[in-house]
Amino acid sequence: MRLKRICDMTEVDAQMSNNPEHDLKNYSTKVQQKVKKLVNDILASVYYDINTVCVMRTNARLDPNFENTTHYQIQFRESTALLDRVVSYTFDPAPHADPRGMLRRLDGFVKLFGWKMLSICMLAEGFRRACREISHPAIWMVLIKKFKDNRLSLEVFARSRNLDWRGQLLKYSGLGLPKLENELRPARSMWQQHPHHIVQSVENKVKRPIYENYPQINIDRCIIDSSKWETLEDPTTRTIYDGRCDLCRSPEICDCKLDPSPGTLVELVERPGTGTGVRALTNFKKGDILGPFIGELLPPGYSGDPVYALAHISKKDADTTIATVSPRHYGNWTRFLAHSCNASTAFRARTIGDRTVMTIEAERDISAFEDITINYGKGYWIGKTCMCGEKNCVSKISKYNDSFW
Numbered sequence: 001m002r003l004k005r006i007c008d009m010t011e012v013d014a015q016m017s018n019n020p021e022h023d024l025k026n027y028s029t030k031v032q033q034k035v036k037k038l039v040n041d042i043l044a045s046v047y048y049d050i051n052t053v054c055v056m057r058t059n060a061r062l063d064p065n066f067e068n069t070t071h072y073q074i075q076f077r078e079s080t081a082l083l084d085r086v087v088s089y090t091f092d093p094a095p096h097a098d099p100r101g102m103l104r105r106l107d108g109f110v111k112l113f114g115w116k117m118l119s120i121c122m123l124a125e126g127f128r129r130a131c132r133e134i135s136h137p138a139i140w141m142v143l144i145k146k147f148k149d150n151r152l153s154l155e156v157f158a159r160s161r162n163l164d165w166r167g168q169l170l171k172y173s174g175l176g177l178p179k180l181e182n183e184l185r186p187a188r189s190m191w192q193q194h195p196h197h198i199v200q201s202v203e204n205k206v207k208r209p210i211y212e213n214y215p216q217i218n219i220d221r222c223i224i225d226s227s228k229w230e231t232l233e234d235p236t237t238r239t240i241y242d243g244r245c246d247l248c249r250s251p252e253i254c255d256c257k258l259d260p261s262p263g264t265l266v267e268l269v270e271r272p273g274t275g276t277g278v279r280a281l282t283n284f285k286k287g288d289i290l291g292p293f294i295g296e297l298l299p300p301g302y303s304g305d306p307v308y309a310l311a312h313i314s315k316k317d318a319d320t321t322i323a324t325v326s327p328r329h330y331g332n333w334t335r336f337l338a339h340s341c342n343a344s345t346a347f348r349a350r351t352i353g354d355r356t357v358m359t360i361e362a363e364r365d366i367s368a369f370e371d372i373t374i375n376y377g378k379g380y381w382i383g384k385t386c387m388c389g390e391k392n393c394v395s396k397i398s399k400y401n402d403s404f405w
């Protein structure tokens with residue numbers, strides 16, 4: 001498993017080294033853009049690396065062979081080594097021990113965000129590299145602002161994936177580090193939830209997604225209640241009429257599965273007016289399959305879920321509906337995608353392995369920290385107002401048409 005690389009970190013830092021100006025506003029637009037992109041990449045690498053470290057830890061627990069445990073231990077050891085240096089610096093801020101100012105910057109980081117956040121970020125290789133390689137104050141200031149804006153998001157991400165941020169701080173307990181004991185208090189049970197049972201609210205708090213008074217439960221495969229169907233056969237079972245597998249191109253039934261990893265690098269965030277939506281935590285490329293649309297499979301034409309339901313159509317004939325996928329109570333993150341009249345993703349009917357599936361696929365490149373959107377179709381907005389704000393918004397156009405006629 002490889003941690004994410006950020007290539008031009010030192011390059012951008014070096015390019016700015018002969019200008020000591022702290023405020024990015026005093027640099028050319030080109031430099032400003034480079035720094036913003038670099039800072040975006042660094043934060044995206046922190047999410048990516050935290051996720052990877054959590055996967056390594058799970059692998060090491062499930063199968064504690066030499067390779068799995070070594071992968072995890074290396075990350076943990078490197079993180080602890082740097083933490084040790086920050087702790088020593090807190091007690092004795094000697095400038096000779098810190099010629100490039102890295103420990104001073106990290107000391108400032110702890111004062112702003114606390115030990116817990118430092119421990120979370122330190123487990124990410126991308127963060128450790130940024131600490132070592134970014135010395136320019138203007139870049140560091142932009143990076144700190146980015147961490148401020150994403151503080152809750154990072155904590156939700158790390159804690160909902162069980163990152164062992166406490167484990168590496170425990171050895172410093174009792175040393176008298178300011179505020180540490182408070183931060184080491186046992187965590188609330190909310191954090192043991194599936195990541196997609198947690199929404200960051202507009203008030204910058206966390207809450208469960210609730211619909212019709214029920215918490216919305218995350219599932220990884222569609223469910224089917226046969227009592228609601230006339231046949232016992234799963235309607236999404238692949239047949240010869242569904243054509244080749246879209247992953248391996250095999251005309252025979254194969255054992256391909258969709259890669260679940262894109263779904264681990266998105267988060268649920270509430271937006272004013274439109275409710276819970278989805279934000280990317282990594283860069284996606286045009287054409288990427290982001291995930292399957294999952295829910296309860298109900299007969300075609302089911303009308304009991306006008307908010308979330310999607311027609312599972314045939315790949316060969318878009319006018320044929322195989323089932324209605326209703327994720328209002330049981331579903332995955334894709335049910336929370338907001339609509340946009342200029343959407344970044346689209347639904348596609350696919351044949352994968354032994355099933356047919358509706359997928360969400362990137363229509364263009366999507367940057368880390370951008371909200372991901374999809375087009376629900378014009379019919380969805382009859383009698384409702386779309387608030388996407390795009391120039392070509394279906395609601396703006398229909399309003400114009402109404403007043404015109």
Ligand SMILES: C[S@@+](CC[C@H](N)C(=O)[O-])C[C@H]1O[C@@H](n2cnc3c(N)ncnc32)[C@H](O)[C@@H]1O
Pocket residue numbers: 273274275276277307308335336337338339340385386387388
């Ligand atoms: C499939 S759900 C998306 C998840 C939903 N926001 C939630 O909180 O569970 C669709 C609903 O989200 C809201 N929504 C999504 N996109 C919207 C948009 N562009 N304008 C207005 N409301 C939107 C509407 O309430 C819509 O009925």
Ligand SMILES: [Zn+2]
Pocket residue numbers: 245246247248249250254255256352353
């Ligand atoms: Zn296949």
Ligand SMILES: [Zn+2]
Pocket residue numbers: 340341386387388389390392393394395
């Ligand atoms: Zn719109």
